[in-house]
Amino acid sequence: MSHTASSPDPFDNLRLELRRGCLVLAVLAQLRAEHYGYALRKALADRGMAIDENTLYPLLRRLETQGLLVSEWREEEKRNKRFYRLSSHGQGVLDQLLEEWQSINASLTRIAEGDALWELKAES
């Protein structure tokens, strides 16, 4: 089935949905080390996880409200910047999420490649 110019490519929508959950994971994992917003965005982009500014900052606020991140304003290079890092509660949640992600990843690989191939790989 073809899609018209007015309807967006379904791949783009599905890709966005797929990335949404992964972005939270990437942000939490990257904030095991302290970063301010702009540096965090660059660090994520350098690692192939580019994130729009208007998505990142609201996400950081939400994660902080949920107690997963802590932040403080501090002066660096003569400018006030807000530094974020993972809280101890956030560390626990990140560990759980990473475990869950690995489980999902394994299941998906198994489904996508087919059980037989998976078993062959597991044996080797």
Next chain:
Amino acid sequence: MELLNRYLHAVKFWLPKSQQEDIIAELGEDLRSQIEDREAALGRPLDEDGLAAVLKQRGNPMLVAGSYLPQRSLIGPALFPIYQFILKLVIVWILPPIFILVVGPATVLSGRDPSLALAETAWTLLMAAVFAFGVITLVFAAMERYPHESMLKWDPCRLPRVPPAEPITQPQPVPGYRAIAELLAAIGASLLWIEVMWLRTSFDFNGVAITLAPVWRSFFWPILLVTLSGVPIGLMGWLRPWWMRARSCVRLAVDGVTLVLTGALVNMGPWVRVAAPNLPAAGVADANHWANVGTSIGLGVVAIITLVDAVQEARRLVRQKPAGNHAPVAVRR
């Protein structure tokens, strides 16, 4: 940096007061870092156009501020299908039939100027639709905000039974007898129209003369064309019954012309004049009044029948696939 300050001020306007300073400080810092990076890459300070490009890339201030606010919806995805169903039911399937079949004719027959009465009916229908839209939206918004426990507590055993499967009804080609009847009716109606409206426009019934008003003469040719249009439609149905889309298109066009003609005629009464030298003047006036009321009702009935036919043809047209003018495997001839 005046442009940057103006941008930050514009974003600030849309933010909740308690978070304004904090968000603006962080947004400003991010934009300054981005500008510095650009300047370092270019090896010179950004000019106003360069700065405008950075801000434009960040987005409309209102949308940027909106991204910091919690996502809200008046009617959420769970209730939306029911909301859409009720809205469609009321605005498409309940209000228009009531107005077309009850309110409209009642207003037209109330004795006012027919064109004003029709305009008033259309306006009232529009207002009723807007009101219904508002009330239904408010009710569903309230249901979204305060969900009733009945939405959560439900019993699968109380679900309605599945109705028996209906056979799939595809639009059928026109039966041959119907096409021929249509053809003959069109020829008959055209001959009658020529006889009544051109050759003789006055009829005498035992001393009571009914004369058609000159307005009919001015509509003679358009109405003759409408009656004659049944000839090619009938021939098409008889000789090419699988040309269903073409037939529906032509009939829709003819229905449209008929509705316009009827609408114009409704506004041009009186349509007949009754003269009876042997009857008292009051009786003749009454006869004139009722003959014209009868004609106006007749025109209303024609309009309703045409409208119903147009709706049927439009539905047929929608149900037929665009490539539906091919001869089917087995076609009755």
